[in-house]
Amino acid sequence: MSNRIEVHHVTRVEGHGNIIVEMDNGKFKDCRFEIVETPRFFEAMLRGRPYGEASHITSRICGICATGHAVTSLQATENALGVKPSEQTRYLRKLTFNGEILDSHILHVYMLVAPDFFGVGSIIPLATTHREVVLRALKMKKLSGDICAVVSGRHTHPIAMTVGGFTHFAKPEELEDLRERCIEIRQDVDATVELFASLPWPKFERETEYVSLTNPSEYAFVSGEIMTSDGGRYPLKDYKKLTNEFLVRHSSGKHTRHKRDSYMVGALARLNNNYEQLHPRAKAAAEALGLKPLVTNPYLNSAAQVVEIVHCIEDSIEVIDHLLELGVKKEEPAKPSRNSGDGVGVCEVPRGMLIHHYTIGEDGLITDANCIIPTNQNLANIEVDMHTLMPKIESKPHDDIRLDLEMLVRAYDPCISCSVHVMDVEDLKD
Amino acid sequence: MAGQSDSGKHQKERMTLILGFGNPLHGDDGVGAYAVQMLNARSLPTNVKVRDAGTPGFGLVSEIEGWDRVILIDAIRMGRSPGSWRRFNPDEVRLLAADGFLSLHQPGLANSLALAQALNLLPKEIIFFGIEPIGTDLFDDINPIASNSVEEVVNHILNEL
Numbered sequence: 001m002s003n004r005i006e007v008h009h010v011t012r013v014e015g016h017g018n019i020i021v022e023m024d025n026g027k028f029k030d031c032r033f034e035i036v037e038t039p040r041f042f043e044a045m046l047r048g049r050p051y052g053e054a055s056h057i058t059s060r061i062c063g064i065c066a067t068g069h070a071v072t073s074l075q076a077t078e079n080a081l082g083v084k085p086s087e088q089t090r091y092l093r094k095l096t097f098n099g100e101i102l103d104s105h106i107l108h109v110y111m112l113v114a115p116d117f118f119g120v121g122s123i124i125p126l127a128t129t130h131r132e133v134v135l136r137a138l139k140m141k142k143l144s145g146d147i148c149a150v151v152s153g154r155h156t157h158p159i160a161m162t163v164g165g166f167t168h169f170a171k172p173e174e175l176e177d178l179r180e181r182c183i184e185i186r187q188d189v190d191a192t193v194e195l196f197a198s199l200p201w202p203k204f205e206r207e208t209e210y211v212s213l214t215n216p217s218e219y220a221f222v223s224g225e226i227m228t229s230d231g232g233r234y235p236l237k238d239y240k241k242l243t244n245e246f247l248v249r250h251s252s253g254k255h256t257r258h259k260r261d262s263y264m265v266g267a268l269a270r271l272n273n274n275y276e277q278l279h280p281r282a283k284a285a286a287e288a289l290g291l292k293p294l295v296t297n298p299y300l301n302s303a304a305q306v307v308e309i310v311h312c313i314e315d316s317i318e319v320i321d322h323l324l325e326l327g328v329k330k331e332e333p334a335k336p337s338r339n340s341g342d343g344v345g346v347c348e349v350p351r352g353m354l355i356h357h358y359t360i361g362e363d364g365l366i367t368d369a370n371c372i373i374p375t376n377q378n379l380a381n382i383e384v385d386m387h388t389l390m391p392k393i394e395s396k397p398h399d400d401i402r403l404d405l406e407m408l409v410r411a412y413d414p415c416i417s418c419s420v421h422v423m424d425v426e427d428l429k430d
Numbered sequence: 431m432a433g434q435s436d437s438g439k440h441q442k443e444r445m446t447l448i449l450g451f452g453n454p455l456h457g458d459d460g461v462g463a464y465a466v467q468m469l470n471a472r473s474l475p476t477n478v479k480v481r482d483a484g485t486p487g488f489g490l491v492s493e494i495e496g497w498d499r500v501i502l503i504d505a506i507r508m509g510r511s512p513g514s515w516r517r518f519n520p521d522e523v524r525l526l527a528a529d530g531f532l533s534l535h536q537p538g539l540a541n542s543l544a545l546a547q548a549l550n551l552l553p554k555e556i557i558f559f560g561i562e563p564i565g566t567d568l569f570d571d572i573n574p575i576a577s578n579s580v581e582e583v584v585n586h587i588l589n590e591l
Binding site: 111123124125127128131134135138141142145155 | 488489491492541544545548549550
């Protein structure tokens, strides 16, 4: 039997990563998750650009989390320049953010995760055997995209969001239509919960440190402070005390750690940290899926995404109600209160905590930028999981080991191509 | 979604959607977008809609659902002479849809059409206009030969409508 188990370019994840396991006479010896993407240089692109361009440039970091990057970028700029967005702006951003969380989670659970449980390689064979499941996924995905389009101008890479506000304003009849469709889609959401509650999730427990935003007044996606399940809160500006990025030889994406060897971000971390703020219907879904904090099975990150699908539909209905009550008005963006500054924005994008940090000079040009993407922060945790899991499954046939490890990586919904940002190779030690 | 007119009564009024694909920032990859611009500048029958589809991924499945006839214009590598164009329908080619494709950043036209086919949502009539790209590097302008082909394709489509 070969002493090496390899998965070259894990499929059904964003970007390119390899799983390498070293065996010695059937016993597990070592493993690693190699990230083989090239750096993207977005931070370098931002330097010297006017601050107003930052959200449009960084939105291109990702075709899935474009809204997440845009909102986080706007927050960083607004915190740097002392901009206070209006209530209307904050609610419109929440709504379009929900649209993107829904879109990404629906894609992930239905198109990337579900095929594993049905024993097929992609959603295309599933379309023949489980037509209604795929049609449901496409219908839900369409609504998510339409939420983003109505609020921020188009499905992906929003064009209507600007520093301090919006340049395009959703019409009441458009919001009413979205509201009606959110109500109508509840039956599809319920069917989604039922489907994923019936799946045989792999059994594997490993407690880790769970990190997310937290906010006593809402399930935190776009506002709050940084919280770790090990106890402790950090204001946004102190994010580096938590992330502590470092380089490893086998990954072009940096790893992070706090007090343990690794920590986890994403839907499961949010659910563990902020369960109480979930909408009651989402809590009921969590119960149906068997999720009650503290959930320590990383495979259930995908199940936690299903819970967030329920939450985001319900929250969207409430946000739309509030916007209709406010009456969406054409308004000028809130103005900066200073010309230069340093600011951090942090949001919970589909895959976890996203950080943008900008320094803006007196001339309005960005002089420094740092973006830390959720997948980076999960890389070390995925490896610790793999090290803990392997001794338990080492006697399985190699194909089964491969599938278990691939499913583990997929559960984190990694966006590998986005995780590779500015690198400082001088840090590398032998 | 388009009105699904009953085809017996409106034989000549088939609801037709023309979609141009591609990214004009990548040279000839944007031929579909250029074709859409040209078509929008011409007068079109009322049963015809033209859209710049960009790079829609699986969103294409909902986009084409319910139309009687869909015309797709894209840069396609067909092994023909650079810049030339060809009209064909799905029966004449094999759509190379990969099982277990790598990423949702990449479900191309073939994968999306395969999904629509598996769901039995393909329109009755699908016509491709493929233009063999010459250069698709970032910030390339469209090649004059490809640009000429776009104009020929647009004229051909207008005659066919």
